[in-house]
Amino acid sequence: MTSLPWLDQKELWFPDPEQALDDPDGLLAIGGDLSTRRLILAYQSGIFPWFSDDQPILWWSPNPRCVLFPDEIHVARSLRRTLNRQYFTITADRAFSRVIRLCARTRAEGTWITEDMIASYSELHRQGIAHSIEAWNPNGELVGGMYGIGLGRCFFGESMFSLETNASRVLMVHLAGQLESWGYSIMDCQVESGHLLRMGARTIPRRRFLSILREAVSERPGHDAWDIQWRWPGPEGQPRSTRRVK
Incomplete structure (x- = not known):
C-alpha cells in the first residue's frame, strides 16, 4: 500500500484530498487528533475521520462522494x-x-x-x-x-x-x-x-x-438557530420527486 502521511498533533494541516488512495477508497492520512479545530478544518476540506477503537485515527475523502x-x-x-x-x-x-x-x-x-x-x-x-x-x-x-x-x-x-x-x-x-x-x-x-x-x-x-x-x-447560513420548523404538507401535498440538478 502507498505510504500515507502521519499527522502530527502539534501541526494543524491535511494533505490535498485528491491524494487519497483508490484502495481503500479515500484513505488520506493517519494520526493527528480529534480536536475541534482539526475536525472543523477536516470537514471544510471534504475530509472526515472513520476508525475503530483498535486503530489510529484514519482520515478519509472517498471518490465518488x-x-x-x-x-x-x-x-x-x-x-x-x-x-x-x-x-x-x-x-x-x-x-x-x-x-x-x-x-x-x-x-x-x-x-x-x-x-x-x-x-x-x-x-x-x-x-x-x-x-x-x-x-x-x-x-x-x-x-x-x-x-x-x-x-x-x-x-x-x-x-x-x-x-x-x-x-x-x-x-x-x-x-x-x-x-x-x-x-x-x-x-x-x-x-x-x-x-x-x-x-x-x-x-x-x-x-x-x-x-x-x-x-x-x-456562505452564511440562512437561519440563526437549529430548529426543524418544516412540516410535510399533509394528504393534499405533493410528494417531492427526484430531479436532476444542473
Missing part, C-alpha cells in the same frame, strides 16, 4: 402514507447526547463512534457546530435520530439510528425540507448505502463535491 441535494429528496408512496399520518414529531438539538450514543449502540456491524469521538462531537455541539435531529413517537419516546456537522450552508451527516419502522426516513424528509428552506446547497452523506440512494442521494466525483463544498461552507 455520496451526497443528497435537499431538493432531490425522494418520497416513495409508502413513505408518503406514513408522513400523512404525522405519527412522528421531528425536532433538532433536543437530545444530542442520547442520539450520538444510540447511533453508536445500534449499529449491528460495530461502530467507529468511540468515546473520544463522542467527547469531541459533544464539544462541537456545545459550540453550535454539531447538531442532532430527533424523531419522537406519540408516547414521547426517542425512536430515531441523526447527528452531523453544520458549516456554512452544508450539512455533513455522520450517523443515524432507527428504533421504529420509518423513523429515520421521516426524519430525512423533514431535514431535507428544512435544509432546502434555509438555502443549503448540499448534504454530505460520505459513503453510499441502499437506504440513502432510495431516499434520493447519489454519488458525484470528489472534484465536483469539493468545488460545491468550497462555496457552500463560505
Whole structure:
C-alpha cells in the first residue's frame, strides 16, 4: 500500500484530498487528533475521520462522494402514507447526547463512534457546530435520530439510528425540507448505502463535491438557530420527486 502521511498533533494541516488512495477508497492520512479545530478544518476540506477503537485515527475523502441535494429528496408512496399520518414529531438539538450514543449502540456491524469521538462531537455541539435531529413517537419516546456537522450552508451527516419502522426516513424528509428552506446547497452523506440512494442521494466525483463544498461552507447560513420548523404538507401535498440538478 502507498505510504500515507502521519499527522502530527502539534501541526494543524491535511494533505490535498485528491491524494487519497483508490484502495481503500479515500484513505488520506493517519494520526493527528480529534480536536475541534482539526475536525472543523477536516470537514471544510471534504475530509472526515472513520476508525475503530483498535486503530489510529484514519482520515478519509472517498471518490465518488455520496451526497443528497435537499431538493432531490425522494418520497416513495409508502413513505408518503406514513408522513400523512404525522405519527412522528421531528425536532433538532433536543437530545444530542442520547442520539450520538444510540447511533453508536445500534449499529449491528460495530461502530467507529468511540468515546473520544463522542467527547469531541459533544464539544462541537456545545459550540453550535454539531447538531442532532430527533424523531419522537406519540408516547414521547426517542425512536430515531441523526447527528452531523453544520458549516456554512452544508450539512455533513455522520450517523443515524432507527428504533421504529420509518423513523429515520421521516426524519430525512423533514431535514431535507428544512435544509432546502434555509438555502443549503448540499448534504454530505460520505459513503453510499441502499437506504440513502432510495431516499434520493447519489454519488458525484470528489472534484465536483469539493468545488460545491468550497462555496457552500463560505456562505452564511440562512437561519440563526437549529430548529426543524418544516412540516410535510399533509394528504393534499405533493410528494417531492427526484430531479436532476444542473
